[in-house]
Amino acid sequence: MKRSEMSKIERSVFIQAPRARVWRALTDLAEFSKWFGVSAEGRFVPGARLMMTVTIEGYAGMVFYLMVEKMEPMELFSWRWHPGSVEPGIDYSKEPTTLVEFRFRDEAGGTRVTVVESGFEAISLARRAKVFEENTGGWEYQMAALEKYVRESA
């Protein structure tokens, strides 16, 4: 198994609209806020750090930050954030971030958007815990690969 497969989440959706329209729904902050369930000020531009306040009932008022990485019109929109980091009073700045990437592709009658959230290397150990339960050999194999990765990238 490749490391990347163990450390990312990938989802996609087909939208019956042209790519330019879908791009706008993602990158126009006012539009984004509506479907994402947040309120925010500023603009999506590469390098921007946006503070977002959740508007979803039950969680309204909680704050998180999103660091914009890349904006390649109608191709790629990406940001970094901290997985699950909204506990008030905790400093998350030193914790690992995950990378969220949206990619856009024409498909008959509309656009396919794929979102990949990656960087769960640390967290993905948890996925392997399942293998640990089911198959000790598999777990050992994967952990050997992880160990190799960690040593080489140290």
Add this chain to the structure above:
Amino acid sequence: MFANRLNASTKHTAHVLAALGDKTRLLLVARLAAGEPLSISRLSAGTRMTRQAVTKHLHVLEKAGVANGRRRGREHRWELNPAQLREVRRQLDRIASQWDDALARLKASVESGRRV
């Protein structure tokens, strides 16, 4: 997107993620994941880490509930606590389903507003 993400982000989870978000500790977890309880000497073998450094990292893992240390004779043996790791895995699954929800809302938002 956020309801579940927020739900998942208990203080405890934050500790677990922080504990695992370090290369040395990942290496220790990888070694422990073979399943057999290991001594500090075994855990530091082949690395440049001192026993003290390894011990310090193990205590971080122990505090997060990821690993447990037990005395066996004169030595401490360390092992993983898979239950804790499973809990984090469940959160990953939750994050995946949150993306499904978010994309469904994006789709609804764009398609309901389109010109016919």
